Amino acid sequence: MNAVTEPLLDVQALTMNFGGLTALDQVSLQVHPGEVAALIGPNGAGKTTFFNCVTGIYRPSGGDIFVNPPGKRRRRLNGMKTHQVTAQGLARTFQNIRLFQKMTVLENVMIGRHCRTRSGVLGAVLRDPQTRREEREIVERSYAILEKIGLAGEVNELAMNLPYGDQRRLEIARAMATDPFLILLDEPAAGMNPRETDALEVLIRRICDEEGIAVLLIEHDMRMVMSISNRIHVLDYGKKIATGTVAEICENPVVIKAYLGEETEE
Amino acid sequence: MTAIAQIRQSLIVALWFMFLTFPILVIRVNTIENIIEWRWVNMLYAGAGSFLGSFAWRYLLERKSRAAGKDGGPVRTAEATAAEAKPWWRRLREERQYRYPALSVLAVVATIFPFLPFTSTYQINIVTNALLYVMLGLGLNIVVGLAGLLHLGYVAFYAVGAYSYALLHYHFGIGFWTALPLGALLATLFGILLGFPVLRLRGDYLAIVTLGFAEITRLVLENWNEFSFGPSGIAGIPRPGLFGLEMDLHGATIYFYFLMIALCLLTIFVVNRLQNSRIGRAWVALREDETACEAMGVNATAAKLTAFALGSTWAGLAGVVFAAKTTFVNPASFTFLESAMILSIVVLGGMGSILGVILGAFILILTPEYLRAFSEYRMLLFGLIMVMMMIFRPQGIVKGERRIYEFHRKPEDRE
Known part of the structure; x- marks a missing residue:
């Protein structure tokens, strides 16, 4: 792997248990420079938990989180406090505005x-x-x-x-x-009307292209996800079930099953 | 609600009150002559009193809710706020051409106050006392008003300051001016020492721990005779000197008054600069939302600890001054009531507002003094004033001074 394609955020086999509940199960995910990545999945799939683990709000039960800040050496984020993670160059927004x-x-x-x-x-x-x-x-x-x-x-x-x-x-x-070199957006379009969503889409694209800040976003608005993302990661029940471009995800039978349910024999 | 409805409601209240108070106010058993006295006129008083009270209460509440309704929708543009007629006190505070003359008048009044013919030593003394509470209030304001940490044990650090001076003088003969920074430093150290373990707690839990700490401090002072001379305290603490000048009691009181003014000005200066600095902003952000604050890269523990330590510093300073003022310290001066009083000053005055805290201190400290005319009812009246205040103006006397200030903050250096 050469320096150009080294991922900004490199999460390996991240696991998070809450008591007996496994909210994240061996999730691996990379965000590369200059890309807008989306993290999607049905409600309760563990998307926000993933964000909370990466930003140090939760301490992950297992796995590794690495960052490769541009021009700096690779750092492991596990166990860092939230403010230290932010100082590394990872910023986030919240699902419920804070x-x-x-x-x-x-x-x-x-x-x-x-x-x-x-x-x-x-x-x-x-x-x-x-x-x-x-x-x-x-x-x-x-x-x-x-x-x-x-x-x-x-x-x-x-x-x-x-x-x-x-x-x-x-x-x-x-x-x-x-x-930051990477912004994590937790449902930025939630509660927005279509016009506001369009404006937001332009804004996110500009952040990525003009400011050179990569974006990882959780979003339920599929129209926006499909039009903005370079890469989509799909979570379901804490497991990553798919990764790929928009076209690949749309075709993926596992994703369709997770979202629409399985067709049963009649 | 219409007036008729209000009257009807108040009548019901009055009747209910008359019924409730009937056994204690009307019937009296005269055990000597074995007869029952029926004091019907008392029932009339109770009825009339509760009717008027209830009516006034309803009227004020309705006025309050009407005022809240007028503020209206969540979106208030800056223009709309500016367009509203500003009351005189806000113009006085915000507009330069009024602000500076007002401050000068205040300075002149403060300067000549002790020399006016009708000011007695007693008058100067109670104002000095109020100034001491201004200092304490502003110190606690850093912790409670800005950083939003509910601190119920502030008096412990006040005690640390006072005992520092008392003991340092007793053992080493250290004077007031040396003890002042030392007491502040010791209180700061105490603040940091306590802060480390407890600042991970939030809200109510923090309040209880600080409350406990204050009680521990007081009990230690009360019971550790070898160290603090127990409940009998330490007497003979010297007043601050002024280049070896001999002063009579009245002169010393005046000197102390000006010393207090100087210390208050210092406090106001420091707190004012702090609250608009990088640190001060972090405190306010911490108060608003701790999780978001940390996610924005603020080290919450460090910010809390700074607030706690700085608040303690001011308590320590005030403690040294208190010891010098009364020339005697004992644990009875540092009860929970004292903490509650300082907290009331901050809350009543307006959290996070310097002017509010100053007004709060003057009102809360001077009211009981001037209510002495009502002798045994004074604390009752005092309590009533506080209850009324919190119902009809819960945001404090000066509503969010910070906020108003920030409204007018323009990025001076853009373009």
Whole structure:
């Protein structure tokens, strides 16, 4: 395997047990640079559990999670705390929107810069030139991201006052502020109307193509998944049942069975 | 609800109250003459009182719900908010041309206050006391208001500060100015020491652990005679000196008043800078959503620990000042009631709002003093004021100052 095709995220035989329940069973999955990958599967298939394991919210029962950040050496993520994973360059959004409701839109994004900045208590109190510079950098970067996302008009609005679709996009902006090489989106289109979904699709494509950030998304909106993904991974009952391009997945009998059920003899 | 309906409801309440209070208010058995006294007039009072009370209650509640209804839909644009007429106190706070004159007037009043002909030593003393609670409130505000950690044991760190000065002076003859940073440092260390094991807890669990810690601290101080001289405490702690100047009691009180003003200004300065810094934002984010905060790369443990330690620092400072002010410390000054009082200041004033906490401290500390005219009813009235406050203005006196500030925060350096 040469350096170009080395996967950004390399998950090997990931297993997660909750007591007697195996939520993830030997799942292996790779996300490559420059691709939009989708993780699909029926409800309860373990998609969000997969995200939680990768981002350090859960400690996996078995298997390995590796990342190959561009220009840095390979790291194993098992056992890292959530904030450490984020510092490695993996950012995520949540299925049920988890914004900082009573902070402004800009501040929400500024939090994303936290792990890329240093100033501490002393700097905050003294406001030395270095801290001021850093603070300015945070504001500028955050504003630039909001401009890209299309929320620049809303910077001083409280996050809780944004319309639903904008809240979803703000979550993406916040994730982008952490300088990730891979963003994990957990059902970004949930609850969006078709027009908002189309706009989101354009946005995700742009994040991938223009920002060079790879995307792994969980999504139930099949129209969007089919049109946006370079590669699709299918989970069912905690097991990975298929991987492939859109065309391959559409033809795959195992996937069809998982989604539509089996035809029974009459 | 129409007025008629309200009156009917209140009448029902009044009747019910008259019925309930009938045995205790109306009937009195006179055991000496073996007769029963029927005090019907009391029933009338109870009825009228509960009728009026209920009516006022309903009226206020309805007004509140009407005001909430007016705020309306979830989407409020900035323009809509700006277009609403701003009440004078908000204009005073937010608009520069009013803000600075108002602050200057306040500064002048604060400066000449102790020299006014009608201010007695007692008056200066209670204001100084209120200022001490401003400091404590602002310190706890870091922990509770900004970082959202419910801390019920704040008084423990206050005690650490006070005993640091008392013991350091007793054993080593250390003076106030040396003890001030030392007490703060010791309280910080204590905060970190406690913080490490307990900060993995959230919400109610944290509250209980901090509460327990405060009780342990108090009991240790009360029972470890060799160390802290038990319940009899430590007396003869010197007041802070001013270049060896001799002062009478009134002069010393005035000096202390200005010392307190200076320390409060320092506190306000530091807290104000902290809450808009990288660390302060992380605290607020932590309060809003811990999981999301960690997923955004904030080390929640470190952020919590910083908040806890800084809050403790201020309690320690205030503790040293308290010991110097009263010249005597004993464990009775550091009961749970004290923690509850400081927490009330923060909650009543408005969580996360500096101005709110200052107002809260003044109201909560000065009200019982000025209610002394009502002698034994003063605590009753005090409690009533607090209950009313929380029902009709649960967000505190100053509603989310932070939020208003952030509204007007513009990225100055764009373009």
